[in-house]
Amino acid sequence: MKLNHNEKLVIDSRMINVSGIGRYINSLIPAFVEFFGEKNLILLGRKDDISKCKWYKESLRVINVGASIYSLKEQLEIPFKMPYCDIFISPHYNFPVLSFRQKKNVVFFPDVNHLAMNQSLSFSKRLYARIMFNLASLRAHSVITISEFSKREIVKYLRIQPKEILIAKCGVDRLIVHSSIKIQLDSPYFLFVGNIKPHKNLYNALLAFELVLNKIDNIKFCIVGKREGFLTGDSSISQLLKDKKKLYENVIFTGYINDKELALFYKEAKALFFPSLYEGFGLPPLEAMSLGCPVLCSNSSSIPEICGEAAIYCDPNSVTDMSQKLIEILSNSEMRERLIMKGYEKVDEYSWDDFNEKVLKHIKSILD
Structure with a gap:
């Protein structure tokens, strides 16, 4: 036409x-x-x-x-x-x-x-x-x-x-993992893909991760983006990392990465942590699912509608609940496998x- x-x-x-x-x-x-x-x-x-x-x-x-x-x-x-x-x-x-x-x-x-x-x-x-x-x-x-x-x-x-x-x-953009690309991370990690806007809930996510660190060693929190952008864009996050030495030592900023690099970060993560308070849709969980990455996300706004049974959910206003779900998704291999399979099915809907x-x-x- x-x-x-x-x-x-x-x-x-x-x-x-x-x-x-x-x-x-x-x-x-x-x-x-x-x-x-x-x-x-x-x-x-x-x-x-x-x-x-x-x-x-x-x-x-x-x-x-x-x-x-x-x-x-x-x-x-x-x-x-x-x-x-x-x-x-x-x-x-x-x-x-x-x-x-x-x-x-x-x-x-x-x-x-x-x-x-x-x-x-x-x-x-x-x-x-x-x-x-x-x-x-x-x-x-x-x-x-x-x-x-x-x-x-x-x-x-x-x-x-x-x-x-x-x-x-x-x-859903089907990101492709290229064998020629490597990431220099020696520890398992949770992945955060978002920006510094308050509704992305990064501050509470970091507090939840701090509780995880009190119970589990050798785990990192990897944030996609430039460290300067997150720290200068939200002074509360900068202050939190200054005040919490253990948190500071285990939070990693990737700097700028392209889609090829992002694909590998999804692929290698223990889980995508998406604690947003408000989303009209939310693409990162589906991108993660397409690459076999389990998803933990908030139970708010459009997120349950979009992700269905292919994710596990937390209360984004409860640091305790978020930390418990992070530990659960890390320690329960059967749950992880179920989420991976459900995720592959879910992305086919979009x-x-x-x-x-x-x-x-x-x-x-x-x-x-």
């Missing part, structure tokens, strides 16, 4: 390198090219970033937009540079509210974390999120989200009817092709 010659799609592509959101942008763009034709697709973003993507072609039209995401400048630059089009697709709530060159708007709300978990945000950031979510909701002809949980949260916090929300669950098809059919229905 191709669009008519005068029908155009414009996609804000500036977040292609952002974790989570970048995954579904990178999945959708080549699918849009194949489905609608590259002449009908226009990308907004930095060409230097876009040209590095595997799907990039010189024939794709890219309009350079240098404004930072969630900034006042983007609200001025995008409307000025936006070409006339039939559909504008915004991958998050930072919709260009002053733009009226598009006939219809499709907006992605993967979650409403900025509304539901805003205690750590400044007043100005809370106000910005509230205003932008509501304005995007008013301007959107359709909202797309990625889980049943997020749909319920959107209905709860915003004036959107359930029938106006499409659920398209994300796929496909980027299915995600793309659902979104594409929805866009087509809006155009018809």
Whole structure:
């Protein structure tokens, strides 16, 4: 199916390198090219970033937009540079509210974390999120989200009817372990994949690991990311590691790693520890499962919906419960094997092709 010659799609592509959101942008763009034709697709973003993507072609039209995401400048630059089009697709709530060159708007709300978990945000950031979510909701002809949980949260916090929300669950990137790549860790380890945002619950996770260290020797806590980013981004984590010598000695930061290296860290870990307080979907548990890594995750938000019986769960607000579950998954080999097998089955339920098809059919229905 191709669009008519005068029908155009414009996609804000500036977040292609952002974790989570970048995954579904990178999945959708080549699918849009194949489905609608590259002449009908226009990308907004930095060409230097876009040209590095595997799907990039010189024939794709890219309009350079240098404004930072969630900034006042983007609200001025995008409307000025936006070409006339039939559909504008915004991958998050930072919709260009002053733009009226598009006939219809499709907006992605993967979650409403900025509304539901805003205690750590400044007043100005809370106000910005509230205003932008509501304005995007008013301007959107359709909202797309990625889980049943997020749909319920959107209905709860915003004036959107359930029938106006499409659920398209994300796929899983099948990371490949390359035999040429090695990691220099002599001890078994739990793996943490996330960022320094408070809802990722790293502080409590470290306290739980400290309790594990009181009972089990020769175990590490491996955090994917640069040490400086985690310590300077959250002063409480920096202070915790300064105050707790034993914790300090057994927490490892990987520094920047690519997907090939990440695959091996998943493969070799005793378990992925994913204690997040709030997730619209949560890709790391599924990535871990695809590589035979058992998963311990929190029992909150969308996580049980996504992981089902392929993970064991803990109370993310209870340091004691988290530590007990960490010890259990480490010491119970039968449980580990069961989780590994269930994990392989679970990841088969999630496909980027299915995600793309659902979104594409929805866009087509809006155009018809």
